Amino acid sequence: MDYSQFLNMSDELSLLAVVVILFMADLFCCGSENSTKPSKALSLIAVPLLLVQTVYMLVNMPADCVTAFGDMYLSAPMMTVVKAVLNIGTVIVFLMANVWMNREENQVKQGEFYLLTLFTLLGMYFMISSGHFLMFFIGLELASIPMTALVAFTKKNQESAEAAAKYILTALFSSGLLLYGISLLYGTCGTLYFNDMAAVMDASNWVQLAALVLFISGIGFKISLVPFHLWTADTYEGAPTTVTGYLSVISKGAAAFVMFVILTKVFEPMVENWNLLLFWIIIVSITVANIFAVRQNNIKRFMAFSAISQAGYLVLGAMGGTAQGMTAMVYYLFVYMVANLGVFAIINIVEQRSGKLNISDYDGFYATNPKLSFIMTLCLFSLAGIPPFAGFFSKFFIFMAGFKAGFPWLVFIALVNTVISLYYYLLIVKAMYIKKSDTPIARFSSDGYTQIGLALCAIGVVFAGILSQIYQYFDSFSFGLMP
Amino acid sequence: MNFLSLFVLIPLLMLLSLWLVKGTKGIRAVMVVGSSALLALSIYLTFAFLAERAAGNTAEMLYTASFTWFEPLHISYSVGVDGISVAMLLLSGVIVFTGTFVSWDMCKEYFLWFTLLSMGVFGFFISIDLFMMFMFYEIALIPMYLLIGVWGSGHKEYSAMKLTLMLMGASAFLMLGIFGIFYGAGGQTFNLLDIASHTGGATLIEFSQQCIWFPFVFVGFGVLGAMFPFHTWSPDGHASAPTAVSMLHAGVLMKLGGYGCFRVAIYLLPDAANELSWIFLILTGTGVVYGALSACVQTDLKYLNAYSSVSHCGMVLFAILMLTSTASTGAILQMLSHGLMTALFFAVIGMIYHRAHTRDIRELNGLMRIIPFLSVGFAIAGLANLGLPGLSGFVAEMTIFVGAFQNADLFHRVLTIAACTSIVVAAVYILRMVGKILYGTNVNPDHAKLHDAHWEERLAIIVLIACIAGIGLAPSWLSNMIDASVSPVMEQIQAVASTVSKSNPFL
Numbered sequence: 010m011d012y013s014q015f016l017n018m019s020d021e022l023s024l025l026a027v028v029v030i031l032f033m034a035d036l037f038c039c040g041s042e043n044s045t046k047p048s049k050a051l052s053l054i055a056v057p058l059l060l061v062q063t064v065y066m067l068v069n070m071p072a073d074c075v076t077a078f079g080d081m082y083l084s085a086p087m088m089t090v091v092k093a094v095l096n097i098g099t100v101i102v103f104l105m106a107n108v109w110m111n112r113e114e115n116q117v118k119q120g121e122f123y124l125l126t127l128f129t130l131l132g133m134y135f136m137i138s139s140g141h142f143l144m145f146f147i148g149l150e151l152a153s154i155p156m157t158a159l160v161a162f163t164k165k166n167q168e169s170a171e172a173a174a175k176y177i178l179t180a181l182f183s184s185g186l187l188l189y190g191i192s193l194l195y196g197t198c199g200t201l202y203f204n205d206m207a208a209v210m211d212a213s214n215w216v217q218l219a220a221l222v223l224f225i226s227g228i229g230f231k232i233s234l235v236p237f238h239l240w241t242a243d244t245y246e247g248a249p250t251t252v253t254g255y256l257s258v259i260s261k262g263a264a265a266f267v268m269f270v271i272l273t274k275v276f277e278p279m280v281e282n283w284n285l286l287l288f289w290i291i292i293v294s295i296t297v298a299n300i301f302a303v304r305q306n307n308i309k310r311f312m313a314f315s316a317i318s319q320a321g322y323l324v325l326g327a328m329g330g331t332a333q334g335m336t337a338m339v340y341y342l343f344v345y346m347v348a349n350l351g352v353f354a355i356i357n358i359v360e361q362r363s364g365k366l367n368i369s370d371y372d373g374f375y376a377t378n379p380k381l382s383f384i385m386t387l388c389l390f391s392l393a394g395i396p397p398f399a400g401f402f403s404k405f406f407i408f409m410a411g412f413k414a415g416f417p418w419l420v421f422i423a424l425v426n427t428v429i430s431l432y433y434y435l436l437i438v439k440a441m442y443i444k445k446s447d448t449p450i451a452r453f454s455s456d457g458y459t460q461i462g463l464a465l466c467a468i469g470v471v472f473a474g475i476l477s478q479i480y481q482y483f484d485s486f487s488f489g490l491m492p
Numbered sequence: 493m494n495f496l497s498l499f500v501l502i503p504l505l506m507l508l509s510l511w512l513v514k515g516t517k518g519i520r521a522v523m524v525v526g527s528s529a530l531l532a533l534s535i536y537l538t539f540a541f542l543a544e545r546a547a548g549n550t551a552e553m554l555y556t557a558s559f560t561w562f563e564p565l566h567i568s569y570s571v572g573v574d575g576i577s578v579a580m581l582l583l584s585g586v587i588v589f590t591g592t593f594v595s596w597d598m599c600k601e602y603f604l605w606f607t608l609l610s611m612g613v614f615g616f617f618i619s620i621d622l623f624m625m626f627m628f629y630e631i632a633l634i635p636m637y638l639l640i641g642v643w644g645s646g647h648k649e650y651s652a653m654k655l656t657l658m659l660m661g662a663s664a665f666l667m668l669g670i671f672g673i674f675y676g677a678g679g680q681t682f683n684l685l686d687i688a689s690h691t692g693g694a695t696l697i698e699f700s701q702q703c704i705w706f707p708f709v710f711v712g713f714g715v716l717g718a719m720f721p722f723h724t725w726s727p728d729g730h731a732s733a734p735t736a737v738s739m740l741h742a743g744v745l746m747k748l749g750g751y752g753c754f755r756v757a758i759y760l761l762p763d764a765a766n767e768l769s770w771i772f773l774i775l776t777g778t779g780v781v782y783g784a785l786s787a788c789v790q791t792d793l794k795y796l797n798a799y800s801s802v803s804h805c806g807m808v809l810f811a812i813l814m815l816t817s818t819a820s821t822g823a824i825l826q827m828l829s830h831g832l833m834t835a836l837f838f839a840v841i842g843m844i845y846h847r848a849h850t851r852d853i854r855e856l857n858g859l860m861r862i863i864p865f866l867s868v869g870f871a872i873a874g875l876a877n878l879g880l881p882g883l884s885g886f887v888a889e890m891t892i893f894v895g896a897f898q899n900a901d902l903f904h905r906v907l908t909i910a911a912c913t914s915i916v917v918a919a920v921y922i923l924r925m926v927g928k929i930l931y932g933t934n935v936n937p938d939h940a941k942l943h944d945a946h947w948e949e950r951l952a953i954i955v956l957i958a959c960i961a962g963i964g965l966a967p968s969w970l971s972n973m974i975d976a977s978v979s980p981v982m983e984q985i986q987a988v989a990s991t992v993s994k995s996n997p998f999l
Contacts, residue, residue: 216867331902332563333565336564363970390634395630396627396628396630396631397627397631397636401627401630405623405626405667406562406565408667408671409565409674410666411815412671412672413675414678417668417672418672420668420671421664421668424665424667424668425661425664425666427660428657428660428661428664428666431656431657432653432657432661435637435656438637438638439641439649439653442638442641442642443642443648443649477561477562477563477567478564480564480565481562481564482562484564
């Protein structure tokens with residue numbers, strides 16, 4: 010066996026190194042339950058380590074596709090880029106998690122949080138770079154099982170436990186669907202290697218079509234597309250806010266990207282069929298989620314429905330499997346990530362400082378905390394797709410890709426839905442700026458880590474659109490069935 | 493970067509400095525310096541443009557510059573102006589300048605959004621790239637929500653949300669239309685001039701494609717131009733907005749609609765315009781008359797002016813759809829004239845409201861004796877509104893109806909005559925209102941103590957009146973400038989005008 014092929018997995022290995030270092034640091038640095046002074050070493054090293062690893066990945070990016078273990082592992086430059094995007098999101102999550110981690114009840118569990126999060130990230134890495142359905146499935150499970158532990162992180166809180174139960178049950182159910190689909194594929198193709206499968210796929214074979222439906226359903230649970238979204242609102246509401254933030258962008262983004270890759274690689278001959286499936290799933294996801302979001306009062310539930318509808322837009326990039334669609338999708342993911350994490354960082358700091366989680370609690374927020382509400386407004390405008398913020402560019406490009414792929418009416422429905430989404434995003438802006446409250450959230454100052462995280466988000470929201478280099482960088486690596 | 497980019501750069505600098513300065517004086521200093529610079533720049537541009545034209549430069553757009561922005565998507569930062577954009581930039585400069593003085597007592601956040609709005613407006617008029625144009629269009633829309641929602645009056649939350657959602661809904665139509673144009677023309681360039689002249693990789697957009705996307709683009713821009721039956725955001729929005737925002741919105745923002753219809757819908761989709769204009773002619777014609785009749789029954793001054801705006805802005809779209817050179821020139825003149833006179837009207841109404849705390853026509857009486865300066869401004873605004881010769885409204889409306897009558901067929905003639913009736917109705921509501929609130933006898937003792945305009949208010953009013961009278965007395969330089977710039981669009985139309993619209997049942 011040629012051991013040098015391990016080097017082709019440098020992305021995963023470097024992340025594993027980060028995990029090991031953090032594990033050791035947790036072992037030696039962190040105080041025991043008796044110590045009076047909690048160690049802040051972990052949060053201090055986790056963020057820089059992850060940043061270093063991101064830079065390492067991007068610098069060492071292979072010029073072309075690399076494989077390991079006889080095509081089991083298969084990575085293209087675009088995949089490294091997506092991993093780096095996910096890393097940036099994780100960094101922001103770590104930054105916003107700090108204030109929550111420093112609570113008394115969480116201090117002893119700090120290590121677990123960072124390790125579990127990084128393990129899910131590692132799972133996503135493997136999932137993204139898989140070249141075989143087994144590898145894909147292992148990656149998927151590695152991403153979802155630690156996630157359950159994260160959702161149940163405040164285990165004494167019943168809501169958190171309930172959320173975790175819902176999450177694990179639906180995750181298992183969707184894994185079951187996925188596995189059944191994979192078994193059908195194995196039965197009809199005789200192989201599970203992505204590279205060999207397209208040649209034996211046939212759009213008239215109904216067993217394989219059933220496998221396609223099962224695959225999209227299974228992955229639809231992970232991306233939380235309607236009608237596979239039923240777990241989303243409860244899980245998002247019950248999970249700790251930082252975990253919700255992580256769940257809403259990172260795991261969703263990874264799953265959407267993998268879906269794109271597998272659809273174009275494995276299910277290439279069935280492009281008509283999956284276009285039709287996605288067409289309806291996108292319409293239903295965006296519309297239903299928007300209608301539900303309007304009525305929410307808990308801001309985390311609200312963001313859950315907003316995330317479902319955003320997932321619909323994200324998947325719009327997959328229509329037709331064009332390279333332009335891939336660029337638009339990754340770019341959309343990046344922009345959505347900074348904006349959504351910005352909102353979650355503010356929800357988190359408000360929750361930590363005042364314990365308030367309802368939209369009506371944000372009445373008069375501007376009067377007491379003008380800076381936070383300003384950043385929140387920027388992020389919400391970006392989510393709604395208002396220029397000059399990055400969200401406008403990402404929406405425009407994803408619609409453009411959808412139009413180019415030949416689905417103008419799908420784009421039109423999605424566009425009409427942006428107006429509904431603008432309505433409910435404006436409801437929060439209205440609460441903060443226009444409404445008055447007798448008991449507003451008191452003035453508070455956020456901690457340094459949150460401030461850095463918010464600064465990153467604000468910079469991303471303002472500049473990720475105007476600076477065209479980011480889009481062009483993504484575009485130089487994208488691939489698909491058509492340009 | 494050529495100097496047109498300054499129109500975006502100055503508001504950007506203003507935003508930054510507003511963010512940094514502290515205290516009312518600092519904010520006022522930034523706003524006055526910035527808006528004066530913008531006004532000066534637009535005046536300079538006008539003279540430079542006229543000089544360039546006089547020197548024989550006949551290029552369609554002057555001062556063009558283009559920088560690639562999103563290379564894979566063929567999006568570029570392209571600027572350029574012709575006579576129409578110069579006129580619109582001049583209008584925006586005047587309104588932003590006077591709007592600053594009208595909102596003298598406002599706070600920092602207000603001016604931040606106000607400046608962002610101005611940036612969108614100026615950016616829109618200098619762009620010749622569809623993506624850029626659309627981006628600036630949306631930049632101009634969203635500050636409206638907070639400006640009305642936070643600093644407005646009356647049902648401000650409802651109005652702000654209604655306005656924002658209707659305009660954003662329109663922009664959804666518009667975005668699809670832009671995609672349709674872009675991909676219909678080959679998907680190689682977003683540049684307006686290239687698409688129109690089939691250069692730079694653009695090809696002719698097929699007739700069937702044009703007919704699909706024309707309604708999207710026209711409705712997309714038309715909603716902002718208060719096209720019937722999508723005008724309902726306008727009265728509520730204008731009535732609830734703070735004074736300077738009403739001015740800017742009715743004065744400039746609604747012109748984005750007319751300008752866009754002309755520059756994008758008609759210019760880039762001429763076949764479809766010729767084929768489908770009849771549908772929109774009926775709608776806008778209805779809007780012109782309906783707006784005027786609605787204005788007759790209003791009791792709130794702002795609602796009255798808002799409905800009058802619906803009528804006058806409907807006239808702009810109506811004239812554009814007549815597809816003749818004269819009518820189009822008239823449309824641009826009407827945009828300019830309506831922008832100025834409605835801004836003056838809203839400014840004076842706002843000042844009266846600020847003092848009397850009511851805008852109800854039934855409660856205001858005999859103001860001429862109490863606040864003569866404001867009353868004179870009010871009377872002039874009213875007279876300009878009903879098209880008194882010597883003021884700008886007359887020039888514009890005259891040109892429009894002459895141009896509209898050039899269409900010899902019965903359908904166009906009937907509609908033109910119907911639209912003409914709005915002038916008579918305008919005289920009814922204006923004169924009745926002016927007579928009532930200025931020349932009656934004051935019965936409210938509180939109103940007897942009102943004080944007249946401050947210096948900053950006087951400055952704003954005088955500047956606006958000077959512009960209105962200026963256009964009214966010496967319109968020819970302006971109409972010549974506009975006329976020359978209308979002709980490229982008319983050439984597009986004339987290439988197809990020989991075919992009679994098959995879908996029009998009235999022909």
